[in-house]
Amino acid sequence: MNGDVLLTCPDLGLPLVHRGKVREMFDLGDRLLMVATDRLSAFDVVFPTGIPGKGRVLTELSVLWFRATESIVPNHVVTTSVAGLGLRPEHEALLAGRSVVVRRARRIDVECVVRGYLAGSGWKEYRQTGAVCGVKLPAGLSLNARLPEPIFTPALKNDVGHDENVTLDEVARRFGQETAFRLRDLSLALYRFAAERAERAGILLADTKLEFGWDGDRLILIDEAFTPDSSRYWPVERYRVGEPIDSLDKQPIRDWAEASGWNKEPPAPPLPPDRVAETAARYRSVLERLRPVLS
Structure with a gap:
């Protein structure tokens, strides 16, 4: 190792x-x-x-x-x-x-997900319902289509297993309307800022998830911010509507795991060296591209 x-x-x-x-x-x-x-x-x-x-x-x-x-x-x-x-x-x-x-900070147990493009679980839900987390979208959108406006699609955090996608109304019911609206507005503002900066670096920020907490009575951003672990980054040159896009993250590991026959239950199998090296290179490439526009 x-x-x-x-x-x-x-x-x-x-x-x-x-x-x-x-x-x-x-x-x-x-x-x-x-x-x-x-x-x-x-x-x-x-x-x-x-x-x-x-x-x-x-x-x-x-x-x-x-x-x-x-x-x-x-x-x-x-x-x-x-x-x-x-x-x-x-x-x-x-x-x-x-x-x-x-x-x-007192963590607010909501994954604040913002989507600027129709991909991943959002695409699957859209195909079934025409909406994502209760947000109705125009008919006829294709995989990876850029949305008319970024949308806030929260999920309730679950430290064991999958997070649970919910509507903004459900977040308001659990945490209060004022907190829910602040989470939405801050998440959208952060996404728009980050998407604009990333595009300067030749990267599209397809979607991201953010976490917030209370520092006294002050709402603050916690955990991590716009990393390949929490964000779906696409190189501009690979962007295609209607077909899968190879994102700058752990996609080589996901692809290998899907094809390996592993049942996606613990324990996970050891990873092949070539997939480890490719994934490490992708993480580095995101940092190298973004560093000049953030420093």
Whole structure:
């Protein structure tokens, strides 16, 4: 395994608050240390093989987007430095570039999904109902068609298994109308900003998911922002309406898994080296394209 791959964190001498599919959260008192590992999940299952450099790509890209969008909504980032946390030198070196100290926030359990194009599960739902999460769309749209306007299609978060797509009305019923409308409006504003910046870099932001939390009575952006793990990125030169598009993310892994005969239940099988290398290259390419328009 490549020496840059961090599948699980070592014992940092800090209490582990949460272990997600990709990130691990450690207790710093009034703050948290968020570490992006190189783990990869597909079909809600974590694979035993990591993607070299993935955690560092996710961290740098998120931080660039957090900084670029601060005028739209504040976020949870305090610092990207791990100095002064009492870590051993070897742990500081291991975590550098893949860790962020963040504010504690009360997470709102809604995946704030924004779609600018008709793809993925949105396309499947549209074919069945003519709508996505209760948002009625024009008839006759094709796969990957650009929507007249970006739409907010939330989902209730589920840390085990699939998130549940719901309507804006259901979000309002659970979390209050004012919160639901703020989540929608902020998500759409962030998507429009990010889509415009990405297009400057030759990338189409087909859809994305965002997370928000409460810092006191202040709504802030948390978790990650516009990474290939949370966003569907298409190179402009590959964009086609009506046929599948090879996106700049873990699509090589999804394709291999679909063809492998694996039943999509744990445990996941080891990944072939060529698919690992191709996926790592795609993650790097997104960062390399976007860095100039975000720095």
